[in-house]
Amino acid sequence: MNVMTPAEAEAEVARTVKQRDGEKFQTIRTPDAQPRQIRVKAEDVNVFYGQKQALFNVSIDIPEKAVTAFIGPSGCGKSTFLRCINRMNDTIDGARVDGLIALDGEDLYDPKLDVVELRARIGMVFQKPNPFPKTIFENVAYGPRIHGLARSKSELEEIVVTSLKKASLFEEVKDRLYEVGTGLSGGQQQRLCIARAIAVSPEVILMDEPCSALDPIATAKVEELIDELRENYTIVIVTHSMQQAARVSQRTAFFHLGVLVEEGPTDMVFTSPKEKRTQDYITGRFG
Amino acid sequence: MATTDTLRPMGHSEPKDERLARIQKSLRRRRSAETRFRIYGMSAVAIACGFVLFLFGSIMHDGLPAFWQPALQVKVTFSPDVVKVAPKPEQAPGQSPAEFQRASLDWQREVTMVNWNRVIQDAVQAAAPDVKLTPRDVQAVVSPNQRFKLRDMFVENPGLLGQTVDVSLLASANADVWLKGNIDHSLGDDRQQLSGAARQLIDRLYENGTIKMVFSTVLFTNADSRGASAEAGLLGAFIGSLYMMIIVIVLAVPIGVASAIYLEEYAPKNKLTDLIEVNINNLAAVPSIVFGLLGAAVFINYFRLPLSAPLAGGLVLTLMTLPTIIIATRNSLKAVSPSIRQAALGLGASKTQMVFHHVLPITYPGIMTATIIGVAQALGETAPLLLIGMNAFVATVPTTPLDQATALPVQIFLWEGNENRNFFEPRTAAAIIILLVVMLLLNAVAIYLRSRFERRQ
Ligand SMILES: Nc1ncnc2c1ncn2[C@@H]1O[C@H](COP(=O)(O)OP(=O)(O)O)[C@@H](O)[C@H]1O
Numbered sequence A: 001m002n003v004m005t006p007a008e009a010e011a012e013v014a015r016t017v018k019q020r021d022g023e024k025f026q027t028i029r030t031p032d033a034q035p036r037q038i039r040v041k042a043e044d045v046n047v048f049y050g051q052k053q054a055l056f057n058v059s060i061d062i063p064e065k066a067v068t069a070f071i072g073p074s075g076c077g078k079s080t081f082l083r084c085i086n087r088m089n090d091t092i093d094g095a096r097v098d099g100l101i102a103l104d105g106e107d108l109y110d111p112k113l114d115v116v117e118l119r120a121r122i123g124m125v126f127q128k129p130n131p132f133p134k135t136i137f138e139n140v141a142y143g144p145r146i147h148g149l150a151r152s153k154s155e156l157e158e159i160v161v162t163s164l165k166k167a168s169l170f171e172e173v174k175d176r177l178y179e180v181g182t183g184l185s186g187g188q189q190q191r192l193c194i195a196r197a198i199a200v201s202p203e204v205i206l207m208d209e210p211c212s213a214l215d216p217i218a219t220a221k222v223e224e225l226i227d228e229l230r231e232n233y234t235i236v237i238v239t240h241s242m243q244q245a246a247r248v249s250q251r252t253a254f255f256h257l258g259v260l261v262e263e264g265p266t267d268m269v270f271t272s273p274k275e276k277r278t279q280d281y282i283t284g285r286f287g
Numbered sequence B: 001m002a003t004t005d006t007l008r009p010m011g012h013s014e015p016k017d018e019r020l021a022r023i024q025k026s027l028r029r030r031r032s033a034e035t036r037f038r039i040y041g042m043s044a045v046a047i048a049c050g051f052v053l054f055l056f057g058s059i060m061h062d063g064l065p066a067f068w069q070p071a072l073q074v075k076v077t078f079s080p081d082v083v084k085v086a087p088k089p090e091q092a093p094g095q096s097p098a099e100f101q102r103a104s105l106d107w108q109r110e111v112t113m114v115n116w117n118r119v120i121q122d123a124v125q126a127a128a129p130d131v132k133l134t135p136r137d138v139q140a141v142v143s144p145n146q147r148f149k150l151r152d153m154f155v156e157n158p159g160l161l162g163q164t165v166d167v168s169l170l171a172s173a174n175a176d177v178w179l180k181g182n183i184d185h186s187l188g189d190d191r192q193q194l195s196g197a198a199r200q201l202i203d204r205l206y207e208n209g210t211i212k213m214v215f216s217t218v219l220f221t222n223a224d225s226r227g228a229s230a231e232a233g234l235l236g237a238f239i240g241s242l243y244m245m246i247i248v249i250v251l252a253v254p255i256g257v258a259s260a261i262y263l264e265e266y267a268p269k270n271k272l273t274d275l276i277e278v279n280i281n282n283l284a285a286v287p288s289i290v291f292g293l294l295g296a297a298v299f300i301n302y303f304r305l306p307l308s309a310p311l312a313g314g315l316v317l318t319l320m321t322l323p324t325i326i327i328a329t330r331n332s333l334k335a336v337s338p339s340i341r342q343a344a345l346g347l348g349a350s351k352t353q354m355v356f357h358h359v360l361p362i363t364y365p366g367i368m369t370a371t372i373i374g375v376a377q378a379l380g381e382t383a384p385l386l387l388i389g390m391n392a393f394v395a396t397v398p399t400t401p402l403d404q405a406t407a408l409p410v411q412i413f414l415w416e417g418n419e420n421r422n423f424f425e426p427r428t429a430a431a432i433i434i435l436l437v438v439m440l441l442l443n444a445v446a447i448y449l450r451s452r453f454e455r456r457q
């Protein structure tokens, strides 16, 4: 440990600075120039699928009330990292996560932590719309029901209606709340999934390419919705479309081959990236 | 750039019409391959359909006539000269119930002792006044247990004494065989089962309309019978099968589904569970008679369950059906899209909530189908039941699952081996038709339930 490479030395310095500055470091700047509280913090996260390593030493801070976008070529580990945040990787056989991920300073991989409670605090929207084959009402009511969030039937109904409204779906489905959710169009299904996630009032919402299965009009609606949700939630979105990242996010993280190459305010990453690889990706050289 | 060369379409230097000719040639080849394949497929289907049609045709041809059997429509006179019994006892004012019961039984015994064969003979004589009848001929023509029918009528209603009523008496099995031409009419007397006089009597009664073909309700209301083959029915075997089906459904479905859920959703993937999985798959292929041996060893010898009881049979069939249900349930659990699981887990559902709220409901149609296939398979199973004594001759309808009974397929097996082949061959075919109808009904129920469950989702 006596000899350090320059990179290691730099990392060592950064770590000490972080430790020393403590509280001060807990905020981050977004393009609207407001300092934001950090909600999710990852440090040196490595993920393995069996023998294969999928993520290498990823460290990132995710601020509240903003949209953080993960971009990068397919297979670079965006989804893998997203799944680390609500421990969905636990459900994959052979997946192993090490490093530190914390929500409001609380270690998410603490063995004493209840995963079920964690997932009520960190909601997830998946790439392919996956409503339950039940009624629209049941889809949205399911989360609050299992977590015991509503004390009465009317309270539950209120939660369902509010969530559908927040997901801008209520007007379209108010006459058919008791029809199956799988009968909706793709875009409506995805907004239903968002409503379902919102219904448990999570603090963070993770979205894994939520628009990749949608047509442009549905995509626009979902993007608009994400922008509205930003007011109240911490949102992390994986997208393969750089335009989408530019449209909806305040911060962008670029992943390549399992490494977090660069991360910063979205306009900075897109206009003046620090790394050559980011530059190449954004200008369409690869990916 | 260097890459542009390799991006050019292959064979770009070839003249256009040569290319077209090559494409057309390959197209012809593909089309003829397709036609050939379609012909193979269609002939395979045609052969299979041919066999099925032949099978059904021959069973229908043999079995349908057995649903009708000859009966003598005669006027029976309860003549006081023959029916010599005291009046039916009545409950006297000072009599205790026990005494009254004893008196009633004594009276019934007396009624049974009446020469009912004589009553029948008189009735037949009335239908054919000019023939000189012997008791033997009459008894060869009328099914033996019909005398109990008259007795029961009289016990039920003693007021019949001295009256004449219309009664339908089933003809004997041999009469049935003779009338349906199931025995060669030109055979000599020594090779006929009925005497010449009895055959003439039958022909005579048939011509004058006394003997009519009636729908064979005894097939559905009686248990097996040796003494009176014409009155042998399937009810006993049917109830036996019903009890076993109920036992299979009650035991195999919950145990099978629970094991499948545990193995598929909860069990860790290791050597032990792999071994269990392989063994379950192998169990499904174990010959059913082996399950019978196991059942005989475990349920009969060790647990001392009664022989020939539907309970033991049902347990054996449960063991046999379990692998089918486990495998089918696991397959339908596997087929549930992972996105539903992710959705549930992502919302914070626990594993058990995920399985029971979301995964299992989707698999209901699959489990239902598996259950009905398993039950139908169990319903049609004969071999293992033979080993636990369910091939015994049982002339009563079982009232509990602990009574002696047979099962429908075993009854078919027993009838097929009956020495009165001319009579029992068509009856066997009729029993097969009934078994097939039960199977078809089960399948119809499966399809109905399946479509209902699917519509609900
Ligand atoms: N369930 C899994 N099992 C094994 N390897 C996986 C699994 N999921 C993803 N990977 C691997 O991890 C790497 C990152 O995948 P992923 O996170 O899905 O990429 P992205 O979402 O950026 O396209 C890929 O090389 C992929 O093959």
Ligand SMILES: [Mg+2]
Residues within 6 Å of the ligand: A078, A079, A080, A208
């Ligand atoms: Mg992905």
